Amino acid sequence: MPILISAAELAAVLPTVRVLDVRWSLGAPDGSADHLAGHVPGAVYVDLDADLARHGDPRDGRHPLPDTADLQEAARGWGLDDGDTVVVYDGAGNLAAARAWWLLRDAGVADVRLLDGALPAWVAAGLPLATGPERPARGTITLRPHHLSTVDIDAAAAFPADGVLLDARAGARYRGETELVDPRAGHIPGAVSAPTSDNLAEDGTFLPADRLRERFTALGVDGDRPVAAYCGSGVTAAHTVVALTIAGFSPALYPGSWSQWANHPDRPVATGPARA
Incomplete structure (x- = not known):
């Protein structure tokens, strides 16, 4: 299964895939304002700190893997169903989006791709941005970990x-x-x-x-x-x-x-x- 998808390829299949916006950085972990200001049409914002990690004892690290039940609940909120093709991106280089790719692949989602070049590649291709929140219908995906x-x-x-x-x-x-x-x-x-x-x-x-x-x-x-x-x-x-x-x-x-x-x-x- 391909790992990367170009901006042009994503634009061609956009209505048939689920897109997740994982904008996050160590200095600015909340990317929701950037998401609202402009995102790939249909892309749902994913909060890396809240949805792609759990928090507790520092001896477990700053971003331990989330519990499967919690990740599944979040993924259903993103509108994911079993069998979906999922495309993830962030604001620069996919340094954060790769976390979503890994978690979903580990949880058994077969077709997860990274938008190569992330959002800047979409913008550089002259493709349109949407603004405001995305509110997908709740999904029914079932996640089963330990595939990676x-x-x-x-x-x-x-x-x-x-x-x-x-x-x-x-x-x-x-x-x-x-x-x-x-x-x-x-x-x-x-x-x-x-x-x-x-x-x-x-x-x-x-x-x-x-x-x-x-x-x-x-x-x-x-x-x-x-x-x-x-x-x-x-x-x-x-x-x-x-x-x-x-x-x-x-x-x-x-x-x-x-x-x-x-x-x-x-x-x-x-x-x-x-x-x-």
């Missing part, structure tokens, strides 16, 4: 011994030079720095599959050893899972990511540019 691979905190600790654990955060956070969000700076020992932004071309579209494969091969991903990805809180790591999948690999996601690891004082921290 994950690792927990213990598996993440052991992962570099026999596999490749990619850290999708910016290099400065990986090296421990800065940390404005989580309680400790650095990275999981043995993890390899692989900033999410390097998955994208200058226009915010994903690099072609062959270039993504070259990128990950240079980082030690060889298709023989397992590969997993983490980030700050499990959001942008899903983007690297998408990129790895486009490149032909079979990655796992560490949902707790650094925000979970950093809240466990017994877990060791590595700093600096070299692999520990």
